[in-house]
Amino acid sequence: MRHLLVLPFLLLATPVAAQSTTAAELLAKYTAEAGTEASAERGQALFLASHSGGKSDTPSCTTCHGTDPRAMGQARTGKPIAPLAPAVNPERFTDLKFVEKWFGRNCTSVLGRACTAAEKADLVAWLSSL
Amino acid sequence: MTDAPTTDTPPHAGQVLVWDIWVRLFHWSLVACVSIACVTGFLLDASWITLHIASGTLAVALVLARIIWGFLGPTHARFADFRPAPSRILSHVRAQAPARHLGHNPAGGLMMLGLMAAVLLLGLSGLAGLGGALRTGPLRALPYGLGEIALEVHETLALLLLAMILAHIAAAILESHRSRENLVRAMVTGSKQGRPGDHASRPAEAHPRLALLLIAMLAGATVASLPQDDPTPARAPVSELDPTFAEECTACHLAYHPSLLSAAEWHVILGGLTDHYGEDASLDAETTARITNWVLAHDASTVQSRPARLFAGRLDTPTGSMTETGAWKDLHEEVAEAHFLRAPIYSKANCAACHADAETGWFSPFHIRIPRETPK
Numbered sequence: 001m002r003h004l005l006v007l008p009f010l011l012l013a014t015p016v017a018a019q020s021t022t023a024a025e026l027l028a029k030y031t032a033e034a035g036t037e038a039s040a041e042r043g044q045a046l047f048l049a050s051h052s053g054g055k056s057d058t059p060s061c062t063t064c065h066g067t068d069p070r071a072m073g074q075a076r077t078g079k080p081i082a083p084l085a086p087a088v089n090p091e092r093f094t095d096l097k098f099v100e101k102w103f104g105r106n107c108t109s110v111l112g113r114a115c116t117a118a119e120k121a122d123l124v125a126w127l128s129s130l
Numbered sequence: 131m132t133d134a135p136t137t138d139t140p141p142h143a144g145q146v147l148v149w150d151i152w153v154r155l156f157h158w159s160l161v162a163c164v165s166i167a168c169v170t171g172f173l174l175d176a177s178w179i180t181l182h183i184a185s186g187t188l189a190v191a192l193v194l195a196r197i198i199w200g201f202l203g204p205t206h207a208r209f210a211d212f213r214p215a216p217s218r219i220l221s222h223v224r225a226q227a228p229a230r231h232l233g234h235n236p237a238g239g240l241m242m243l244g245l246m247a248a249v250l251l252l253g254l255s256g257l258a259g260l261g262g263a264l265r266t267g268p269l270r271a272l273p274y275g276l277g278e279i280a281l282e283v284h285e286t287l288a289l290l291l292l293a294m295i296l297a298h299i300a301a302a303i304l305e306s307h308r309s310r311e312n313l314v315r316a317m318v319t320g321s322k323q324g325r326p327g328d329h330a331s332r333p334a335e336a337h338p339r340l341a342l343l344l345i346a347m348l349a350g351a352t353v354a355s356l357p358q359d360d361p362t363p364a365r366a367p368v369s370e371l372d373p374t375f376a377e378e379c380t381a382c383h384l385a386y387h388p389s390l391l392s393a394a395e396w397h398v399i400l401g402g403l404t405d406h407y408g409e410d411a412s413l414d415a416e417t418t419a420r421i422t423n424w425v426l427a428h429d430a431s432t433v434q435s436r437p438a439r440l441f442a443g444r445l446d447t448p449t450g451s452m453t454e455t456g457a458w459k460d461l462h463e464e465v466a467e468a469h470f471l472r473a474p475i476y477s478k479a480n481c482a483a484c485h486a487d488a489e490t491g492w493f494s495p496f497h498i499r500i501p502r503e504t505p506k
Contacts, residue, residue: 055405055408055409055410056408057408057409058408058409074476075382075383076382076408076409076477076479077382077383077384077476077477077479077480078475078476078477078479078480078483079382079383079384079480104410104412105409105410105411105412106410108404108410108412109408109409109410
């Protein structure tokens with residue numbers, strides 16, 4: 001019972017912006033859309049790989065996010081990017097519109113096409129497992 | 131300071147005090163000020179502008195004080211002692227063994243007047259450039275075009291002054307040889323050896339109290355006539371950023387101010403967000419329209435700022451970068467190429483790493499601070 005005492009602090013730490021989703025909900029949603037089980041290993045491989053279908057300046061997710069999703073990344077403009085792993089950045093995977101916007105933009109930049117629901121499920125599975 | 135004549139009082143046997151202490155202090159202070167202004171203006175980057183303006187202003191003040199001393203100082207400080215009439219200059223330069231002038235010879239006198247005029251005009255053109263082009267200082271109401279011309283004139287005058295200084299130094303060395311005396315040392319100690327046959331000067335009495343009073347009055351009048359408040363100049367870049375613009379456009383980069391580009395360039399950029407400088411930055415139609423409307427309402431045509439005049443409508447291709455333009459490269463040539471790419475700048479697109487006021491659209495030289503490289 002005693003660890004329930006942390007609950008008020010957790011609530012305080014919640015971002016002011018309306019929380020529209022969670023990592024678990026996203027994972028369930030993308031998995032359902034894909035119709036297959038998500039794989040953290042496949043997510044990691046996709047994230048770390050170099051791709052050739054997208055724009056030449058951004059061959060990989062790691063171009064801007066770095067190889068460690070628990071660390072800060074950096075845009076090509078020099079601007080820092082907050083870590084992707086929800087374990088160190090609780091704001092990640094809390095806003096469905098935001099997640100969809102950046103999957104949309106970044107999959108086009110890196111892969112040259114939209115990501116499939118299965119790929120999104122794999123990435124969310126890996127990032128939230130860290 | 132006393133009203134007693136300071137000339138012709140031999141400190142040592144045969145020595146004559148030619149340059150009084152104020153002339154010497156003026157000379158070497160001017161050397162210091164002009165040196166600092168030259169180094170900060172020609173060699174160092176724009177972040178040194180405050181020191182440049184301070185040294186330049188002090189040089190102008192020194193010359194103005196010297197002009198007053200030229201009418202009220204002792205014999206050899208007076209303009210009357212070195213009137214550079216053409217006939218006198220010619221006869222001095224042509225003569226095999228010209229009569230020695232204890233003070234300035236006529237050619238030297240011409241150089242004195244030229245140097246002083248150059249410093250005054252440099253001050254005026256600098257102030258006009260600061261006012262018209264950078265929209266600050268007492269002349270900030272000047273039209274932009276005039277300010278830009280003033281900056282060109284300022285640069286040309288500075289080169290001219292540099293040439294005159296070199297000629298002045300060469301002449302001092304040459305004349306030292308010719309008259310077998312060390313003229314540079316004389317400008318330090320003030321005294322020269324009196325010789326028979328020296329050009330006779332009409333002795334004049336110094337009026338240091340009157341001179342000081344006039345200098346103080348001039349300084350007071352200058353300070354009093356400076357504008358007291360510094361209101362935002364007319365046609366300033368919009369100071370409050372639209373929240374949607376600020377939120378969406380700063381996700382990956384700083385808020386590039388709408389006044390930096392022309393309407394045509396913004397149309398191309400916002401119409402091509404799917405391929406935005408090498409990345410997909412697409413937004414939904416409603417957000418794009420909102421940002422486009424706001425940006426166009428505050429584009430370069432609505433402001434009078436130096437970046438707007440330098441860059442808007444000047445991109446090499448509609449999707450080109452400001453950092454690829456000749457104007458940008460000229461302004462950044464003092465910064466090593468590699469410095470942009472390493473920590474903590476990382477990218478030429480990261481204006482705010484050095485320009486603290488980048489997001490205001492002003493890019494004032496007063497707000498430049500180039501960070502040192504840090505280990506990543």
